[in-house]
Amino acid sequence: MDPLSTPARLRRRATWLLGQSSNQGHRLISERMHTAGVANRSYYSLLAALSEVGATSQADLGRRVGLDRSDVTAVVTDLEAKGYLERTADPADRRRNLVRITVEGEKFLVLLDAEVGAAQEDLLSPLSPQEREQLIGMLVRIVEHHTGLRLSDTTER
Amino acid sequence: MDPLSTPARLRRRATWLLGQSSNQGHRLISERMHTAGVANRSYYSLLAALSEVGATSQADLGRRVGLDRSDVTAVVTDLEAKGYLERTADPADRRRNLVRITVEGEKFLVLLDAEVGAAQEDLLSPLSPQEREQLIGMLVRIVEHHTGLRLSDTTER
């Protein structure tokens, strides 16, 4: 019996293919995040945002990475316990917690970054370098169109 | 204050872009499924598989669309109540339920198909027709590579 093929109506639908590809990508990332010692990819997102933007509030972090404030609380608590960030009351605005990444946090981020990069390599392995650029370019346009986000490298520093 | 940009480390990652695009696609599909009167896209998948393959068992359906047997039970029960399929004991194998799509089911599938097609159009609107073909082709290769599925149009009827 043949591998029980997916309905033809689905096989070439962009939404279905994007879902499948996205699942594969997330599976690859999750595996590597777990072996690196964190539960999911929000840990990576938060550390990345923190390293990029410097000390900031939890609410600001959440907005940047698309996480709810309540979920930010949990991840930040965990990252603080692991010593990867510091959480102090903001003297300038006592509603806020000032969160800043630690030296160990930066080191850990470098590690996670390598894992995430390797996962990209795995996922896109069937594509040539030019194709990968094409794919990413088209996805950027789709995401920009539907979210209003500006993702282009206006200043890549 | 600028729109609080996503961390640069994420913005051009294929996994992140695929996740965002996939979410947009699923959002568009979900909206249309809801207004069409079904809860989620498994209704569409199951009807599509059923129309394509003819009468078959629930377990077979589940394997084709990637649904757990328990979840198939729920959706099939609902679709039967709506009159879109019939579920009878298989005389040749009394463990099985023989499920077959009804005339109303076929009509409903045509409707859902149009909705799903329109969602593709929405999602891919920033891309030219050639680009859409390129995108789909690359995604097909990624999915085939990571799942072992064969999605190519070996026989497009």
Added chain:
DNA sequence: AACGAAACGTTGGTGAGACCAACGATAACC
């Protein structure tokens, strides 16, 4: 023919992720 292994549909449950509501505390607005 018999017996263990496997597949079927169903029920009930688990875990993760995204989201929402409300709270007390604090700041911003007019």
Added chain:
DNA sequence: GGTTATCGTTGGTCTCACCAACGTTTCGTT
């Protein structure tokens, strides 16, 4: 100065994917 808004936190809900177990039925091997 009084209302409105934002902050972090707690404690939910909902959906999805998945797993476990069950009684029933069939298959495979001897």
